[in-house]
Amino acid sequence: xxxxxxxxxxxxxxxxDPYATITLLQNQSLxxxxxxxxxxxxxxxxxxxxxxxTETALAERxxxxxxxxxxxxxxxxxxxxxxxxxxxxxxxxxxxxxxxxEIFDLRAMMEAHxxxxxxxxxxxxxxxxxxxxxxxxxxxxxxxxAATYYRxxxxxxxxxxxxxGNKKLISIYRKLTRELSLFRRRNFSDHTVLVTSVNExxxxxxxxxxxxAIKAADxxxxxxxMSRETTIRNYVKYSERKAP
Numbered sequence: 001x002x003x004x005x006x007x008x009x010x011x012x013x014x015x016x017d018p019y020a021t022i023t024l025l026q027n028q029s030l031x032x033x034x035x036x037x038x039x040x041x042x043x044x045x046x047x048x049x050x051x052x053x054t055e056t057a058l059a060e061r062x063x064x065x066x067x068x069x070x071x072x073x074x075x076x077x078x079x080x081x082x083x084x085x086x087x088x089x090x091x092x093x094x095x096x097x098x099x100x101x102e103i104f105d106l107r108a109m110m111e112a113h114x115x116x117x118x119x120x121x122x123x124x125x126x127x128x129x130x131x132x133x134x135x136x137x138x139x140x141x142x143x144x145x146a147a148t149y150y151r152x153x154x155x156x157x158x159x160x161x162x163x164x165g166n167k168k169l170i171s172i173y174r175k176l177t178r179e180l181s182l183f184r185r186r187n188f189s190d191h192t193v194l195v196t197s198v199n200e201x202x203x204x205x206x207x208x209x210x211x212x213a214i215k216a217a218d219x220x221x222x223x224x225x226m227s228r229e230t231t232i233r234n235y236v237k238y239s240e241r242k243a244p
Contacts, residue, residue: 030068035075037062042081042092043154043181044147049094053082080179093179097235100183103176104228108221110173111157115216117164118208126163127209130156134201141194149198150188156201183231193230200226 038058041047053073055066062069073090076082083093095103118126133156140149154177161173177184188194200223207216 030064031071031075034058034062034064034068035072038072038076039079039081039178043178043185045182045185047092049092049182051092053090053092079175081181095179095182097232100180100231101228103180104224104231106176107173107180108224108228110161110169111220111224112217114160114164114169115204115208115218115220116213118160119211119213119216121165122163122208127205130159130205130208133159134198134205137198137201141191141198144191144194146188146191146194149194150185153188153197153201154184183235184227186234187227187230189234196226 038047038053047053055069055073058069059066073082073084077084077090080095081093083091085091122130133152137149137152137156140146140152157177158170158174161170164170188197200219204216204219204223207219210216
């Protein structure tokens with residue numbers, strides 16, 4: 001589906017060439033839209049680790065010129081989602097298991113901090129929003145919709161981190177968790193894991209609502225570390241399946 005950028009009029013003092021400014025804004029908007037769409041395709045698994053990305057094919061698919069695709073590749077490389085290999089091209093990055101486990105360890109520390117922070121500071125509207133997400137996650141488990149559950153799970157955790165009120169933290173958190181998308185998505189391929197996961201999210205929210213900072217921190221830390229262990233098991237299982 002072609003990407004149509006929506007530009008809003010805004011005053012630019014001192015601009016000598018308004019047409020050049022409009023062109024710049026269009027290119028920036030297209031680059032952002034292309035970046036988000038490629039990122040979405042990676043997150044839903046349509047583009048998998050090791051897949052080669054070509055400017056021409058993506059430009060045709062998205063209905064844009066090759067320039068915004070090229071710029072989007074650069075942004076996605078900074079985010080750790082693609083890898084630019086000289087004289088070979090652009091590929092969806094394959095995260096080594098040991099690097100993924102390091103990210104899980106960092107997540108455990110970050111989210112423990114978020115849990116204790118929210119236990120002290122979360123307001124009623126924020127708690128209601130988190131509760132709504134957990135309810136939607138439970139519904140996704142009920143109908144065995146792993147894709148929707150994955151999306152809601154990511155939203156739940158990112159929402160919690162954003163509620164902690166530290167902009168630098170949310171920026172770092174999002175960059176790290178984007179790199180874990182393959183592993184996290186694979187973790188939800190087993191329905192029993194979904195059932196366990198949604199129950200853990202209920203426990204996390206209960207701990208935050210109890211205003212017990214230690215309990216909330218521990219609930220989030222253990223939840224992330226359990227995901228880490230599931231990742232190891234799935235990696236071994238997946239590697240054995242691929243072995244000749």
